[in-house]
Amino acid sequence: MTATDALIAAAEAHSAHNYHPLPVVVATADGAWMTDVEGRRYLDLLAGYSALNFGHGNRRLVEAAKAQLDRVTLTSRAFYHDRFAAFCTELADLCGMETVLPMNTGVEAVETAVKTARKWGYRVKGVPAEMAKVVVAGGNFHGRTTTVISFSTDPEARADFGPYTPGFEIVPYGDPTAMRSALTENTVAVLLEPIQGESGVIVPPAGYLPEVRRLTRERNVLFVADEIQSGLGRTGRTFACEHEGVVPDMYVLGKALGGGIVPVSAVVSSEEVLGVFRPGEHGSTFGGNPLACAVALEVLAMLRTGEYQERSALLGERLHGELSALSGGGRVTAVRGRGLWAGVDIAPAYGTGREVSERLLERRVLVKDTHGHTIRIAPPLVISEEDLDWGLAQLREVLSA
Structure with missing residues (x-):
């Protein structure tokens, strides 16, 4: 049994089943990336449902917290x-x-x-x-x-x-x-x-x-x-x-x-x-x-500073442009959202939202499903263009398989 399997089994045995998490156990995180207990890195395209707009371990925020803790x-x-x-x-x-x-x-x-x-x-x-x-x-x-x-x-x-x-x-x-x-x-x-x-x-x-x-x-x-x-x-x-x-x-x-x-x-x-x-x-x-x-x-x-709003607007154009191209191929039935926030309806022939999320997990990309055939994409606003492009490329690959 791997460390991941053992920790998931312990969690399932001793916690109420009011969530259905994806099978990944995060140990550390930085910016738009999370690392599991076995050292595998994952691109976070959920950002804690927008709680992590400024990324994991943002130094300004961590330093403010540390100073106040003392x-x-x-x-x-x-x-x-x-x-x-x-x-x-x-x-x-x-x-x-x-x-x-x-x-x-x-x-x-x-x-x-x-x-x-x-x-x-x-x-x-x-x-x-x-x-x-x-x-x-x-x-x-x-x-x-x-x-x-x-x-x-x-x-x-x-x-x-x-x-x-x-x-x-x-x-x-x-x-x-x-x-x-x-x-x-x-x-x-x-x-x-x-x-x-x-x-x-x-x-x-x-x-x-x-x-x-x-x-x-x-x-x-x-x-x-x-x-x-x-x-x-x-x-x-x-x-x-x-x-x-x-x-x-x-x-x-x-x-x-x-x-x-x-x-x-x-x-x-x-x-x-x-x-x-x-x-x-x-x-x-x-x-x-x-x-x-x-x-x-x-x-x-x-x-x-306006920096984060501007990043969200500019990278959001990139995000929605790529997602719109997917919808043109019939793999996606609808794309909605603004800025770095999107709801993507997956064509039923390509799987449920959960199944697509699990296939993306295998490719080291983290998203979450909602209401059957929809996945939500909401990366930290600090994500780089290169990382965003890579994550969207993994989605294209998953929907092409």
Whole structure:
């Protein structure tokens, strides 16, 4: 039995089977490459579902974390610490907003956004008690807590976890007419991914996000953009909403905000919206901790250079050009995405998404499947042109076999 086999067997024997990982055991990583326990190198074209936008072991981020580890890592929110004000100020400024509510994981931030919208609806909009509604889109993925799966349309995420949290209405993604019909006097928010990641990197029709923005303003409804996967450089802009010239009322951020080092998430909005909270009404022991703030501050400094957004845009053109050529040969039925982010639908004759992912693994390329025949490609934004070309060449070879 190899070291890989032994470690996978031990993991399967002693961990819950809530994931179906590819059979690789990573030991070290650097930039866009990971090395397994037996010394084999793999090109990472997933980047931790966008948590690793700046690559594995990014020196700036690692040094920021190391420096903070020697100072203080946790105070809880019972006290201030010396990195908190800078983090909130810099993140609010990057978003063009006023106020930050830090949490840890992405789904915590989504839960926070839902609670914020409801409280704003009752205290500011004047919605009758217990009547607040949040409109969401079919095909969404906002996390897996009980409340969040209550408005999922994915049977795998939702089945057998009821009873479910009420207060949500699901409409088709990309359909402004359905959105218009769903908004009522009791609607407090529309919660959307500007690009749906887990569904296969689904980009809405041009004009959809601006129309949602217009409708929400007209009806006094908060527009909440879940940019946990799509934000912070992934699509060639800081936020995916920017491609349509849209500024939401609230950003929900996570993943890349922690640089792939620590979990960092946040809700960012106006003082009017986040000002509805009073002490004791919401919180997190680890939310906004000193270590998280130190790493996130370095992430924000890197984003301000514009370098990573520009790399994503330029290399994204290369990525989508190569993928479009594949679709011309009948091996790929559809390609979607923006920047260094793509959903690739594999023609059934060439295998399922899982099978293609496994064949790429044999060629030392790591991607992940979703929804049957789709693979997602989202390399670290630091990937070189040569490495990207090599990874795409392996995909061509797999689909030609």
